[in-house]
Amino acid sequence: MRFIGVSVLLLLPACARPPAGPRLVVAVNAGVEGDALKHAAADYQRVSGVRMEIVELPYSNLFEKAMLDLDGRTGAYDVIMMDDPWFPRLASHQKLVPLEPLYRLAGLSGPDADFVATSLQLCHEPYPNGRLYALPYVGNSPLFFYRKDLFDKHGLTAPRTWHEVRDAARRLQESERGFYGYVMRAAPGNAATTDFMPILWAFGADLLAPDGAPRLDTPEAAEALSFMVEMGRFTPPGYVSFNADEIAAHLLQSTAIMSINWPSWISAMDDPVKSRVVDKIGFALLPGQREPGRAVLGNWLLAIPAGSHRVDAAFTFLRWATDPAQMRQAAERGGPPTRRSVFLDPALLRRFRAYPVQLASLETGRPRPRTPHWNEIENIFGVLISKANAGSISVADALARAQKEIADIQRRNP
Amino acid sequence: MTPHSAPWPPTPGPRAWVLPAIAVLALLSIYPLLFAIEVSLRTPAGHGFSNFTRLVQDRFFLVALAQTLVYTAGALVIEFTLGLGLALLLHREFRGRQVFRSLLLIPMLLPPVVVAVIWRLILNPEFGVLNGTLRSLGVPTASLTWFGSERTAMLSVILVDAWQWTPFMFLLLLAGLQGLPVEPFEAARVDGASSLQIFRRLTLPMLRPVIAIAVLLRTMDLLRVFDQIFILTQGGPGFATETVTLYIYRTAFRYWNFGYAAAMSFVLLAATTIIARAFLRLLREQPA
Numbered sequence: 166m167r168f169i170g171v172s173v174l175l176l177l178p179a180c181a182r183p184p185a186g187p188r189l190v191v192a193v194n195a196g197v198e199g200d201a202l203k204h205a206a207a208d209y210q211r212v213s214g215v216r217m218e219i220v221e222l223p224y225s226n227l228f229e230k231a232m233l234d235l236d237g238r239t240g241a242y243d244v245i246m247m248d249d250p251w252f253p254r255l256a257s258h259q260k261l262v263p264l265e266p267l268y269r270l271a272g273l274s275g276p277d278a279d280f281v282a283t284s285l286q287l288c289h290e291p292y293p294n295g296r297l298y299a300l301p302y303v304g305n306s307p308l309f310f311y312r313k314d315l316f317d318k319h320g321l322t323a324p325r326t327w328h329e330v331r332d333a334a335r336r337l338q339e340s341e342r343g344f345y346g347y348v349m350r351a352a353p354g355n356a357a358t359t360d361f362m363p364i365l366w367a368f369g370a371d372l373l374a375p376d377g378a379p380r381l382d383t384p385e386a387a388e389a390l391s392f393m394v395e396m397g398r399f400t401p402p403g404y405v406s407f408n409a410d411e412i413a414a415h416l417l418q419s420t421a422i423m424s425i426n427w428p429s430w431i432s433a434m435d436d437p438v439k440s441r442v443v444d445k446i447g448f449a450l451l452p453g454q455r456e457p458g459r460a461v462l463g464n465w466l467l468a469i470p471a472g473s474h475r476v477d478a479a480f481t482f483l484r485w486a487t488d489p490a491q492m493r494q495a496a497e498r499g500g501p502p503t504r505r506s507v508f509l510d511p512a513l514l515r516r517f518r519a520y521p522v523q524l525a526s527l528e529t530g531r532p533r534p535r536t537p538h539w540n541e542i543e544n545i546f547g548v549l550i551s552k553a554n555a556g557s558i559s560v561a562d563a564l565a566r567a568q569k570e571i572a573d574i575q576r577r578n579p
Numbered sequence: 580m581t582p583h584s585a586p587w588p589p590t591p592g593p594r595a596w597v598l599p600a601i602a603v604l605a606l607l608s609i610y611p612l613l614f615a616i617e618v619s620l621r622t623p624a625g626h627g628f629s630n631f632t633r634l635v636q637d638r639f640f641l642v643a644l645a646q647t648l649v650y651t652a653g654a655l656v657i658e659f660t661l662g663l664g665l666a667l668l669l670h671r672e673f674r675g676r677q678v679f680r681s682l683l684l685i686p687m688l689l690p691p692v693v694v695a696v697i698w699r700l701i702l703n704p705e706f707g708v709l710n711g712t713l714r715s716l717g718v719p720t721a722s723l724t725w726f727g728s729e730r731t732a733m734l735s736v737i738l739v740d741a742w743q744w745t746p747f748m749f750l751l752l753l754a755g756l757q758g759l760p761v762e763p764f765e766a767a768r769v770d771g772a773s774s775l776q777i778f779r780r781l782t783l784p785m786l787r788p789v790i791a792i793a794v795l796l797r798t799m800d801l802l803r804v805f806d807q808i809f810i811l812t813q814g815g816p817g818f819a820t821e822t823v824t825l826y827i828y829r830t831a832f833r834y835w836n837f838g839y840a841a842a843m844s845f846v847l848l849a850a851t852t853i854i855a856r857a858f859l860r861l862l863r864e865q866p867a
Contacts, residue, residue: 229832254835353815403704403727405816411703420705541834545639552817555729577623 188216189478191244192230195221197429198303198465201500202246205486208494213485215478224248228540231470235260238472243479249287249464252299254537256290261298262469267480276300279489281527284464284503292535300487301503302495303465306526307359308519309458310416310434311423313447315341323449327367327392330423330452334399337422346399348421350407351554354547357405358533360425361550362461365389366531369455372546372571373534379571381564385455390553390560397554405555416442425451427463428501431519448519450526460530464503503527538578545570619841630842640843642818643826644850650737650822651801657741658797659790662748667778669749670756680753687746695810698739702726726812729819736811736820740804748793755789756782788862795858802851823847 191206193199199221206217220242222230228251234241235255247255255261268275275297276285284301286293311323315337324330334346350356365372370385380386397404401415413430415421419441433439434446451458467486469479485491489506496502496513501523507513508524517523533539546567553563620626634640669680686694701707702725710720722728725735759782767777783790805824808814814821814829823843831840 225832232835351816352813353817354813401705402721403724405729406724406727406732406812414706418706538834541836544829544833548639548815548818551815552729555816555819557729557817557819579623 187214187478188218189243189475189482190218190220190241191246191482192220192222192227192234192242193246194227194248194465195223197499198305199246201495201498202302202467202486204498205491205495206482208491209482209485213481215482217482231255234472235470238470240470240472240474242470243473243475244482245468245470246302247299247466247468249462249466250533250539250543252287252466252468253290253292253535253539255468256298257537260471262471262473262476262480264297264300264469264480264483267476271480271484279504279506280487281503281505281508281524283462283528283530283532287462287464287532288466288468292532299466299468300483301464302467302487302492302500304501304503304523304527305427305429305463305465306460306501306523306530307363307425307427307451307463308431308460308522308526309423309449309451310426310430311447311449312337312442312445314445315344315422316447323447324423324452325458327364327452327454331392331396331399334396334423338399341422343420345401345415345421346423347396348407348412348415348424349393349396349400349404350409350412351393351397351405351551352408352547353551354544356408357547357550357554358543359461359463361390361393362531362533363425363451363459364393364454366459367452367454367456368392372542373536377536377575379568379575381568381571386564387560390550390564393550394554394556394560405551416446419445428519428523429499431517432499448522450522450529457529460526462527462530462532501527538574541574542571545574615841615844618837619845621838630839633839634842634846639818639821640823640826643821643823644846646733646820647802647804647822647824647847649733650740650804650820651798653733653737654740654744654801655794655797657737658745658748659794661741661745662793663752665745665749666752666756667782670753683746683749685746686743687750689743691743691806692810694739694743695807698742699726699811702735726820727816729816732812732816732819736808739807739811740801743807744797744800748797751789751793751796752786755786755793758789759785791858791862795855795862798854798858799851802847802854 189206191202193202193206203219203221206219209215210217220230227246228248231242231245231247231251232255233239234245238260245255265275280301281304284304288297288299288301289295290298309323316322316333319337319340321333321336324333330347338344338346349360351360362372365386368385368389370383370389371380374380401407401421404411409426409430412421412424412426413433416424416426416430417433417440431448435443437443451460453459467483469476469483473479486495487503489504492502492504492507493510493513496507496510496517502508505524508520514520533543536542549558549563549567549570552558553560558566617626619630620628622629665683669676669683689697701709704710704720704724704727707725710723713720713723724731726732763781763785764777767781772780803824804822805828808820808822808825809828812820814825824847827840827843827847830836830843
């Protein structure tokens with residue numbers, strides 16, 4: 166009995182609500198996208214006196230921890246960094262704190278107009294004009310990387326259509342020894358889907374119709390996937406297992422001429438320690454075809470869980486971290502900004518030569534379909550794209566199965 | 580105080596002494612198991628068996644289950660054959676035997692994640708050391724994409740597992756060999772039995788309990804493989820190396836469907852239990 170009593174006494178403090186004090190717990194992605202936020206949190210601790218605790222989590226763990234925290238309203242985190250495709254799921258059922266009332270309490274009508282509109286739209290649920298639950302922090306939007314030196318040598322300009330990409334790949338692969346014309350990633354899941362979506366859109370197709378139903382049973386979708394498979398002829402063998410790292414390695418090692426990749430790889434291209442192609446890579450907007458080229462947005466957002474016990478302090482940090490001065494600091498640390506003024510800063514423009522293209526890519530980019538079940542759809546769709554590229558199923562079968570599987574997912578999760 | 584009065588404090592009976600163990604077991608094993616059963620029966624409409632009925636219609640699950648069995652059987656055959664061969668080889672006396680034995684154990688001591696990262700680099704088709712070496716020897720490597728082809732990805736992940744876990748099989752079988760009595764072998768040699776006859780009629784039957792345990796332990800490990808394949812291929816290319824555990828992980832922690840993931844886990848548990856019971860029966864049966 167005495168033992169039970171002592172145990173209860175020992176456990177009581179652990180069960181008690183944590184004391185409200187100058188402390189914020191921030192869940193951050195363990196990767197280049199989270200580096201700037203970690204530094205910003207350290208700076209904020211110095212200037213504000215608020216004790217900042219950073220919980221650094223690998224990409225997939227971050228989603229799990231965020232879901233567990235938000236579902237259980239545990240209050241473990243005060244700020245969560247989230248990839249934008251997760252947002253519709255994480256923002257559903259009032260799991261995040263709406264920010265409009267907090268802006269009103271601060272005497273403001275909302276976020277200022279300096280945020281890139283496409284980035285800010287990602288923070289609304291429903292997309293693009295629903296309630297505001299987050300602020301955009303990392304303005305990721307893929308670019309078209311190409312070997313400008315080789316293009317110049319052959320009198321070519323940056324390709325504006327996918328057919329121009331194919332023609333340039335064929336011509337340069339035939340005339341330049343030791344090069345693959347194009348390198349893409351088709352590992353199942355996110356990799357294959359992210360590389361295929363811009364082609365799908367450019368050919369005038371889409372994954373989901375405006376009513377949310379799958380729309381892959383169109384000639385345009387078949388043409389787009391056939392085109393991707395055709396591009397496999399100019400891509401290094403084994404590309405069906407490639408992710409962003411592998412395609413970057415091919416560019417850095419000077420074995421491939423073109424690819425799509427995230428802006429976080431730009432600095433590596435011009436780093437002599439890592440790269441054999443310093444100052445040789447050009448950056449352009451993604452090619453179009455029937456439709457103008459549009460990148461798949463992959464922004465990182467900051468939000469406050471509904472279970473947080475320090476909502477006001479968290480909101481103050483959110484506004485501080487995303488204000489122009491702090492975002493400029495984050496940009497200097499390599500984080501792609503989400504503010505126009507930072508992209509247009511003359512000093513930063515001199516330092517980051519891809520900024521004009523990055524801004525244009527961000528402003529014209531499209532989000533992945535805004536559905537809470539995106540993870541499942543993306544994975545199944547990515548598996549089937551990967552299989553079509555591997556040649557184990559036909560393009561028609563891949564699209565027909567994707568159409569059915571996505572419809573099944575939606576039927577199971579009405 | 581009378582001579583027959585009960586001692587104070589009273590001495591607990593034998594059942595009381597096992598209560599803490601039962602409490603820990605109930606808290607850490609029985610409650611989670613019952614909770615998992617309840618979760619597996621959860622459906623959007625309440626409770627029912629729809630998660631289990633969905634399993635038989637889910638082509639991805641059935642393919643993942645079949646691939647798990649292929650992976651398990653493939654790795655097991657390679658590891659057992661190599662492990663037994665090495666054990667027989669290093670059971671004999673020769674100079675440097677201890678060094679060989681120690682070196683053979685190194686892969687087993689590495690964390691599976693580290694092994695996976697090492698092999699992912701070694702087998703990179705363009706920049707990996709294996710294809711690079713083959714190219715320098717004049718061997719064409721254009722079709723040797725290892726994890727990058729649906730035809731070779733499963734074999735590649737099996738070989739990585741065999742590289743790491745053959746030493747485990749070797750270690751157990753060597754211990755088994757060293758524990759065998761020498762008299763039957765001497766008698767067989769005196770009677771003129773050949774090495775092959777001795778191996779088939781004496782070594783293998785007498786080693787059977789150790790073989791059964793070694794194979795059982797590896798089978799259970801292989802059926803629940805996760806970390807290596809997650810790092811090496813993430814189940815790809817396409818769906819070529821997806822195992823049940825990867826599919827369960829994705830369903831639970833990416834799709835956030837714990838009911839269906841729990842149902843799949845119970846199927847895997849049932850498969851593991853059936854296989855384990857078969858091995859245990861083999862273990863109990865004495866050779867004729």
